[in-house]
Amino acid sequence: MIREDYKNYMFNDSDFLPDDYKCADEEKAKLIKILVVMITSDMKMALSKIVPENNPEFWLIDRLLEKDEIRFMLSFKKKRTVKLTKYELAQRNNMTPDEAEAMAEKIAGIGLLEFDRDNSAHHKQYFVPQWVVGSGEYMMMNGKLLEKHPEVATFFNYASSVPVGKIAHMVPPGGGGIGMHVIPVEKAIEANSKAVSLEKLSYWLKKYDKICADICSCRRQQTIRGEGDGNVEDYYCLAVGDMAEYIVESHKDAHYITYDEAMEILQNAEEKGYVHQITNLDGEDKIVGICNCNTSTCNALRTSQLFNTPNLSASAYRAHVNPDNCVGCGKCVEICPVGAAKLGQKLCLKDGESQTYPLTELPDATKWGPEKWNKHFREDAKLHTYKTGTAPCKSACPAHIAVQGYIELAKQGRYDDAYKLIMQDNPLPAVCGAICNRRCEDECTRGTIDEAVAIDEIKKFVSLHALSHDNLYIPKCSNDIGKMWDDTYKVAIIGAGPAGLS
Structure with a gap:
């Protein structure tokens, strides 16, 4: 039913239908076979017009319509x-306009x-979207x-990955209208005189008269399938203009x-380290939403990492580190969505020899296929530091506290800033400083020298210094979408000791 290349990491056995599945x-x-060819983004299937009945598109339509x-959809x-x-739909289907509208609204x-x-008279008009970006997201909402x-x-899960894998390596810089x-x-760019307005979220929100917040399809998919990292589904995504009307009114x-309210959602997303993305296929100076x-x-970020094709998640900007401001906290490493930033680079080995690091191979320069894909991208992107460099302390710490960062800040006498940095990951640093098993010190590369x-x-000194102040710093206590916790949220604490409290 699905290529062997995909079976090992995209699906569970329970996802597959029997090979002898047939429509009754x-x-x-x-x-259904005609409709699948009409909707599908699989060009090989569309050209051959051969649709097996155990194809995912086939069995989904068989269940839903x-x-x-x-027949009504085929009238297009x-x-x-x-x-x-x-x-027009009424005329094509021998219905009254009210009957045609009722059928169209049901399928919508x-x-x-x-x-x-999107017409001069501003009449509502219906059309058949593609699977992704399109029906896949709408059904998940x-x-x-x-x-x-x-x-x-x-x-x-299938539609947002498998068909893309066949063309991912051919996507040009800029995305080519895909992804x-x-x-x-x-x-980060508001003071940049070269930053075009199209790269600013405020530009897009002010451009449209309607904005809606909608459930994130990807997070909901991962929740249902028991995948991802437990990131809760909620109203993370924004739709604008006609798309906002469609999503709400359907x-x-x-x-x-x-x-x-939209700007507040975006700000909360930035605080969580989420990536702002707009659709790349809506024509010039037009979008339908912001994710x-x-x-x-995220399925979109997944495809670019899974197939090792960064053009699928294109951006007009590149991030750079200002060495004068960097204290080595590693927060950029944690947040980087593709694992590009890592601690411990450009440093010599303990014997003085220089260390080299492999460059990422790109599909622009070589033949690309499943053998080039990164099936373990989730694990690879979470590596915080190279073993041959410094900062294994941060990776060894169960809470991944920014060890290098707060030590550097303490060295500069910036104790309050050091405490704030620790508190981002550890709400009880003074307690931890008293009973910690010090895995970070076991991994400290300085210990290989003296x-x-x-x-x-x-950490204990910085924490006690902070506790001696009357105006003790208390971090914002918010849930996953940036709202303050209240009595509607329940928390299970496993263990009655300091670990449970932290």
Whole structure:
């Protein structure tokens, strides 16, 4: 059913249907095969028009649509880009306009039809979206649909990765209208006179009259499938203009919000280290939404890492470190969505020899295929430091406290800043300083020369110094979407000792 290349890391055995899966209705099966070719982004299938009945697209439509609904979608005359009003649909389907509208709205509610008002008269017009970006996301936003058909999550997992793998290596710099476009944190470029307005999130939000917040399809998919890193599904994503109207009015899990509310969501996302992405396929000076993506759950970021094709997550900007401001805290390493930043580079070995690090191979320079993919990208991206460099202390620490950073700040006498840095990862540093098992000191590279740095004592000193102040620093205590915790949130504490408290 699916190429062997994908089986080992994209799916579980329970995802696969029996090889002898057949539609019970022969006439319906013929109609489904025509509709699959109309919607699919798999060009090989579209050109050959051969659709096996155990194909994911086939069995999903078989489950979601009745035969008359499939015929209704086929009235678009096999052209996915055709946009029709309820009057045109009524004429093509021998219905009244009200009947055609009711049918179109029902299928739009599922997520297999979309509508907009992109015409001179501003009439609502319906069209057939592609699977991804398109129906896959819309179906995942429909909580009631997923209660009845949780297999949609497996389909979205498939549709957002497997077809892309066949063309990922051919995507040119800039994305070529495929995938997503990464937008930088606006604060980082607002003083840059060369920064174009299209690279600013505020530009896009002010451009449209409607904004909605909607459930993140990728996070919901990972939740249903038991994957990712436990990042909760919530209203992380934004839709604008006609897309906002479509998502809200077709009863997806979404609601309209104001510009200020949208900016608050973006700010909270930045604090969590999420990546702002806009769609890359909507034409010039036009988008349909803004995603705030977690690298462990985002399908768009996954494809670029999985297939080792960074052009799929294109950006017009590159990050640089200012050596004068860097204290080696490693926060950029933690947040970097693709694992590009690592601690311990450009340093000599303990015997004085220089150390070289491998450069990432790119599809522009060599033949690319499954043998070049990085099936273990999630694990690779979480490596904080090279073993041959410094800072294994941060990786050895169970809380991954920024050891190098707070030691450097303490060295400069910036004890309050050091305490704030520690508190980002450890809410009880004074307690930890008293009972810690000091794994960081066991790994300290200084210990291979004479004696490990007294990391834990420095942390305890910084913490006691902070506790002696009347205005003790207390970090913002927020949930995953940046809202303050309240009585509606429940927390389970495992163990009654200091570990449980921390």
